[in-house]
Amino acid sequence: MEMSLSCDRLPMSLPLKEVSSPPLTDSVLTAKMKELEMEEPARFFIGEHTRDSIESDQSDISDGVYSLQDMEDEVDMAMKSPKIVTVGICAMQKKSHSKPMKEILWRLERWRYIQTLIFDEKVILNEPVEKWPVVEVLICFFSQDFPLDKALQYTELRKPFLINDLKAQFGIQDRREVYRILESQGVELPRYAVLDRDSDEPGCMLVESDDHIEVNSVMFNKPFVEKPVSAADHNIYIYYPTSAGGGSQRLFRKVGSRSSVYSPESRVRKSGSYIYEDFMPTDGTDVKVYTVGPEYAHAEARKSPALDGKVERDSEGKEIRYPVILGNDEKLIARKVCLAFKQMVCGFDLLRADGKAYVCDVNGFSFVKNSVKYYDDCAYLLGNVILRKLAPQLDIPWKIPPQLEDPPFVPTTFGRMMELRCVIAVIRHGDRTPKQKMKMEVKHAKFFHIFSKHGGFKTGQLKLKHPKQLQEILDVSRFLLDEIRHKSEPDIEEKKSNLEQLKAVLEMYGHFSGINRKVQLKYLPHGRPKKNKSHSSSEDDYSGGPSLILILKWGGELTPAGRIQAEELGKAFRFIYPGGHGDNPGCGLLRLHSTYRHDLKIYASDEGRVQMTAAAFAKGFLALEGELTPILVQMVKSANTNGLLDNDCESSKYQNMVKHHLSEAMQQDRDLAADSELERSIETIAPTRARSLVHSLQLIRNPVLMCETCYELMHRLTDCIRTRMGEPGSHDIELYHEETWELMLRRWSKLEKDFKTKSGQFDISKIPDIYDCIKYDMQHNQKRLQFSDTEQLYLWSKSLADIIIPQEYGITVEDKLTISQGICLALLRKIRGDLMNVMAPDESTHRLNPKYSKGVMSPGRHVRTRLYFTSESHIHSLLNVLRYGGLVQRPNDEQWGRAMEYVGSVSELNYLTQIVIMLYEDPSKDIQSEHRFHVELHFSPGAICCLPEQCSGPGFRPHSRNENVTVYFV
Numbered sequence: 001m002e003m004s005l006s007c008d009r010l011p012m013s014l015p016l017k018e019v020s021s022p023p024l025t026d027s028v029l030t031a032k033m034k035e036l037e038m039e040e041p042a043r044f045f046i047g048e049h050t051r052d053s054i055e056s057d058q059s060d061i062s063d064g065v066y067s068l069q070d071m072e073d074e075v076d077m078a079m080k081s082p083k084i085v086t087v088g089i090c091a092m093q094k095k096s097h098s099k100p101m102k103e104i105l106w107r108l109e110r111w112r113y114i115q116t117l118i119f120d121e122k123v124i125l126n127e128p129v130e131k132w133p134v135v136e137v138l139i140c141f142f143s144q145d146f147p148l149d150k151a152l153q154y155t156e157l158r159k160p161f162l163i164n165d166l167k168a169q170f171g172i173q174d175r176r177e178v179y180r181i182l183e184s185q186g187v188e189l190p191r192y193a194v195l196d197r198d199s200d201e202p203g204c205m206l207v208e209s210d211d212h213i214e215v216n217s218v219m220f221n222k223p224f225v226e227k228p229v230s231a232a233d234h235n236i237y238i239y240y241p242t243s244a245g246g247g248s249q250r251l252f253r254k255v256g257s258r259s260s261v262y263s264p265e266s267r268v269r270k271s272g273s274y275i276y277e278d279f280m281p282t283d284g285t286d287v288k289v290y291t292v293g294p295e296y297a298h299a300e301a302r303k304s305p306a307l308d309g310k311v312e313r314d315s316e317g318k319e320i321r322y323p324v325i326l327g328n329d330e331k332l333i334a335r336k337v338c339l340a341f342k343q344m345v346c347g348f349d350l351l352r353a354d355g356k357a358y359v360c361d362v363n364g365f366s367f368v369k370n371s372v373k374y375y376d377d378c379a380y381l382l383g384n385v386i387l388r389k390l391a392p393q394l395d396i397p398w399k400i401p402p403q404l405e406d407p408p409f410v411p412t413t414f415g416r417m418m419e420l421r422c423v424i425a426v427i428r429h430g431d432r433t434p435k436q437k438m439k440m441e442v443k444h445a446k447f448f449h450i451f452s453k454h455g456g457f458k459t460g461q462l463k464l465k466h467p468k469q470l471q472e473i474l475d476v477s478r479f480l481l482d483e484i485r486h487k488s489e490p491d492i493e494e495k496k497s498n499l500e501q502l503k504a505v506l507e508m509y510g511h512f513s514g515i516n517r518k519v520q521l522k523y524l525p526h527g528r529p530k531k532n533k534s535h536s537s538s539e540d541d542y543s544g545g546p547s548l549i550l551i552l553k554w555g556g557e558l559t560p561a562g563r564i565q566a567e568e569l570g571k572a573f574r575f576i577y578p579g580g581h582g583d584n585p586g587c588g589l590l591r592l593h594s595t596y597r598h599d600l601k602i603y604a605s606d607e608g609r610v611q612m613t614a615a616a617f618a619k620g621f622l623a624l625e626g627e628l629t630p631i632l633v634q635m636v637k638s639a640n641t642n643g644l645l646d647n648d649c650e651s652s653k654y655q656n657m658v659k660h661h662l663s664e665a666m667q668q669d670r671d672l673a674a675d676s677e678l679e680r681s682i683e684t685i686a687p688t689r690a691r692s693l694v695h696s697l698q699l700i701r702n703p704v705l706m707c708e709t710c711y712e713l714m715h716r717l718t719d720c721i722r723t724r725m726g727e728p729g730s731h732d733i734e735l736y737h738e739e740t741w742e743l744m745l746r747r748w749s750k751l752e753k754d755f756k757t758k759s760g761q762f763d764i765s766k767i768p769d770i771y772d773c774i775k776y777d778m779q780h781n782q783k784r785l786q787f788s789d790t791e792q793l794y795l796w797s798k799s800l801a802d803i804i805i806p807q808e809y810g811i812t813v814e815d816k817l818t819i820s821q822g823i824c825l826a827l828l829r830k831i832r833g834d835l836m837n838v839m840a841p842d843e844s845t846h847r848l849n850p851k852y853s854k855g856v857m858s859p860g861r862h863v864r865t866r867l868y869f870t871s872e873s874h875i876h877s878l879l880n881v882l883r884y885g886g887l888v889q890r891p892n893d894e895q896w897g898r899a900m901e902y903v904g905s906v907s908e909l910n911y912l913t914q915i916v917i918m919l920y921e922d923p924s925k926d927i928q929s930e931h932r933f934h935v936e937l938h939f940s941p942g943a944i945c946c947l948p949e950q951c952s953g954p955g956f957r958p959h960s961r962n963e964n965v966t967v968y969f970v
Contacts, residue, residue, distance in 0.1 A: 083396045085114050085386055088135030088160065090151055091365075092143050093121040100367035100375070107379030113396050114383060129154040136394070137386050139163045139345075141365030142173065144232065161389055163382065164365055165342035172341060172364045173231050175275055185336045188358045190351070192277035193218040194229070199273075208268060211241045215276045223279035226268055231361070238279060238306050239266060251305050254319075260309035280353040280360075287324060287350040289334055290368050291343075292381045297334035298374050299324045299350070318370055322626040325634055330357045337362060344385070345378070373623055412934055418920035420578055422838040422864045424831055427569075428875045428913040428942060429613040430562030433737055434773045436555040436747060438505075440498040441528045443547045446476045451521050451548060464519040473519050473550075474506040501746055505554050509738055516557040516608055522549040558609040559737055559780070562911065563616045563628070565943060569912055570620025576918070576938075577863070589621070597862050602636050603644060604869040611636055613912075614869040636869075644826050644868070651822020655808065658815055662807050663764045666800075669704040673697055685803065687812050688884075690904035696802040706796060707755075707762040710770065713793040714752045720787045721745045736780035744781075747773060764804060771801035802907040809876045813884045820877035820885075827874060828881065831917065834866050838919055839933060875909050882915070882937065906941045913942035 087108060089096045096118045105116045117133055124132070129150060138160040142148045152166045171177040176194055183189060193215040196204055207214040212221045222241040236251040251260040268274075282304060290298045300321040303312050312320040326334065330350065337348050337359065347366025351358045368374040391398040412418050450472050456462035464470060477499050483490045484499075505517060527547045558566075577589040589598070604614040615632035618624065624631055665685050672681035678697070686693035700706045724730050725741045735744060751773060755766045774794045782790055809823075810816030868874075883903060888896045916938040925932040 083113060083394050085137060085390050085394065085396070086133075086135045087114060087116045087137040087139065087386065088119060088133060089116065090119045090124060090132075090138060090140040090154070092124075092146050095141070095143050096121075098367070100369055103372075103375040104367070104379050104382070107375060108383055110379075111383045111387070113387060113391070113398060124150070129157055132158075134158055135160050136390055137161045137163065139365075140166060141345075142169045161386070163344050163385075164346070168342040169364055172343075172362055175227060175229050175231050175361070178231070178362050179275070181340050182337075182359055182362070185340045187333055187336055188356055190225075190277040190280055190358050190360060192275055193220070195274050195276060196229070197271070197273045198229075206268070210266075213268060213276065218276075220276050220278065225277050225279050227275045227277070229273045229275060231363075237269070239268065242266075249306050249309070251309075254305075254311055257311045257313060258309055259305035259311050262309070277360075280351045280358060282351050282353050285352075286360075287352060288321070288366075289326070289330075289337075289348050289350050290366055290374070291334050291338040291346045292378045293344050293385060294335040294338045296377065296381055297326055297331055298368055298371070298377070299326050299330075300368065322631075323371070323624050325622070325624075327357070333357060333359060345382075371625060373625065412920050413936055416922065416934070418922045418934055420863055420918065421921045422835060422866075422917075422919035423576065424834055424866045424868075424917040424919075425573075426827070426831075426868045426870060426875065426878055426915045427613075427617070428872060428909065428911060429558065429607070429610045429869060430566045430616070431559045431779070431911050431943065432562060432609045433555045433557050433559060433739075434747065434769070434776050436553070436750075438498070438501060438552045438750075440495065440502070440550050440552075441524075441547050442550045443493045443527075443545065444476070444480060446479065447521070447548055447550070450476070451523065456521055456523065460523045462521040464521070470506060470517060470519065474503065477503040477506070501743075502550075502552055504740065504743060505552060508554070508743075517552070517554040520551040520553070522551070524549060556607070556609055558612045558616075561780070562609070562613065565912055566613045566616035567620035569914075570617040570622075573617070573621055576916070599862065599864045600867075601865070602867045602869070604636050604638065605644075605871060606638055607871065610869050610871060611638075614867070617867070617869070644830055651819050654815075654822070655819050658811055658819070659765065659808055662804065662811065666703045666764050666804070667761060669702065671701045672703065673701045685807065685811065688816075688904075690806075691901065692905055692907035693803060693806070696799050696907065699799045700803070703800070704762070706800060707764075707767075710767075710793060710796050710800070711752070711756050711762070713789050713796070714748060714755065714770070716789060717787055717793065718745065718748050718752055720785065721748060724785070733784050735784055744777075767797065767800045767804045771797040798908070805872075805908075806876060809873070809880060816880040816884055820880045823877040824874050824881065827868065827870075827878065830868075831866075834864065835917070835919055835935075838864050838921075872909060875913050875915065878915055879903070879909070879939075903939065908941065910942035910944075914938070914940045916940075 089101065089105070095101065105118075108114055108116055117135060119133060125147065132154055135158070138155065138158075140151050140155075140162070141164055148166065148169060155162060155166055171181065176196070179189060179192065195206055195215050205214070205216055212219055213224070214220075222239050224239055226237045226239065228235060234251065234253040238249040238251070240247055240249070246266045247262060247264045248266060249260050250263050253259075284304050285301045286304045288300050288302065290300075292298075301324045302319060302321045305311075333350070334348075338344065338346050341362060341364070343364055345365050345367070347363040348359055349361040349363070351360050367378075387396065387398045390396065450464075450469075451457070451462055454462055454464070454469065464473065480492055480494060481496070481499050481503060483492055484496055508517075524547050527545050528549065574589040602614050602618055604611045611632055612628060614636045615628040618631055618635045619628065662685070671677060672685075681697055682689060682694060686697065721741065721744055724733075725745065730741060733741075735741065751766060751770055754763060755770065756762055771794075774790065774797055777785060778790050778794050810819045883900060918936040918938065920934040920936070922932055922934070
């Protein structure tokens, strides 16, 4: 097996700054699309694609395939006898002139050989079909008052190419026929029975009781659904059991902001024919699926109209929907529906319940509303289908461009053409707020009541995370502060300042949704130990009486800037897949994923910032729209459920020993970088001799004096904050992410107090927190803070942190490997399993069925992607294993040495640091050959720091190669 390593800055390193984008208005969209006009006659691209990239695409295409010369020949032919395909739209005016139709037709018009023509509604209704326009392609679909019989006569007369079959549209108007077709295709349906009062056949029978009905001897317990057999009748009723209050929910076509109303009526309707079916528990949502051919399906979730009848709308008055990802089984359902009903453009309703997907309705021709990506995709797919069908018949010089399919073989950094088979990435979370903690002793009975109420005495400790629990703590703090204000001698032992901070933190953001705060309570039967009595055994050494230690933790949440960074990184990440350049939605990762050839799983640790980073990344990676919550729920798996991010206890103990040794080494009041001291300092603090560590030692020189400098700068900073607080109008100045001046002052004052102990020594473990805070304020609050020494504090604290943070994961090579093994052994085993699975795959899972592969040029192609989002500890540990774990057995390998030199020069693994493993395969080689598989390691130190000139360089690209192991740098 061959291996190469790449140390990247771009496209995966993103500036750490807030980004704002203008809304995509119609005028902006029009301007953007005008910029994309193509000179080449037989190509259509969504997005920018230059002549240079086209020529580059042609460089590896063999003879007989679409080439640049072919393009020039076709231009000549087109100039001699231009051919145009006319696409007719035959529908009622409300449909043919709707915004989605206009958006799609506008994009279709951009094809060189396609023009569109909308049939006038008066012509459709009043003129004979002989006088209707003659077209080569017809988009025709039924809606209220549309003469479907007449349209069928037209198709028999003119015989255009039909996007949606017309005869099949008669069946879609009858729910009985819809269910019959779905059953014939093996599509899951809710259990149902038909009460056909229109039929002359015997056996139609209904028996009704209070909480159930029998339809033709089939029993349905309430709740159940009653649907008219006519698809045009939207009056669907849901009947509730008496135990839930009885009555029924009556659904109807949306009127304003209502889609259903509750009725006390519990009896079913006594006239008309109906389908009765089980009510499916979908947790208040249903899914609308839209196909454009059998290989494409767009899905959106919305609040179920049966929930409360209120239609959720956005600020523009449009119903709120969330794009969702369909599972493999659901994608197969979409394909079956599209083919069975012969409707290329088709919508249907999906219910997700009990781990399965059920189809409950097929709507026929339907468009997605308000999705630019869907408009692009739909026009692109329709244009290709039309020209693929008619170009040969009409002698149109059009061939399928190679960009329509993602090329399965791509050049590796080793220089050979191979197939990408697996991508594994371990990624740190995005920009976050500083993590903070406060401890206080509480003795009031109200705190003990909460502790007892939630079972704290069973274990002696309690964690409170849920909104109701945090609200209880907030209510107690408010009550105690009110008592202190209104009573001259309140019987309260808690400190007022602590209660005020507790209240201020819990009141942040005005609500508890998206938990980013938690409270821990620990029971102390004899109270808190008195100061300087840490090893006490006598009860006299305690503060007296039982008490609780309340630990409040907050912060550490993903910032808006972090969400933008993660989403942009997801977009950039598509470009490591073949065909992803030019932002062409017909190629690369998006095409691969939409055609069921992409096995994607996203894991994240259970911290909120990590999970939201994963969701934002997935949004950009898969070109999703809408909010992050539904993406998080459906796409991101918790890694803690299988132990991927659990730390070994022995490893934690070993790490504490290393931290103690590091603290002693950094408490030396002498010049560690002096000529006589430097070598000994390196051996003590940085025996691996990494360039970044040695550079930081030379910059710090005397660690005690450097700590004293940082302490003085912190003192000036707190004075600056107090001054700003006292200025008129300071409370009108908003700090980043709704932080108040009071909380900022407490944040820095606590760091200042904890950093320098009363003995005069410095607590080295606080350096990462100091650097964390100043980096955050320099990035987000510098203009508001107006502190002249911000950059100086940032640089000095960073120089200390650049030693403390990486060395906390081990000083010697042995330390690093021991700690790393304890932290990320489970993750390493999972990565190894991912790679081995690709090399010896299970053919039965996550693969495109070849018999359903029409329109896919490489149905056998399959890429496995595993994304692991985690915190800094796993990134450091994994990188230490790769550097010191004996991955390369030849220690004198030149290229590996240069790779490690670059990695050693990186001083900080910043937000969104990535370690990426890419596995390629050459199927032409023997399965036992060392040249069959090729592995590349890619590394990026993440977001660019506050001062870009402090960042490491872009790496190296050596010209020499070793025989067996090839290492490249980009």
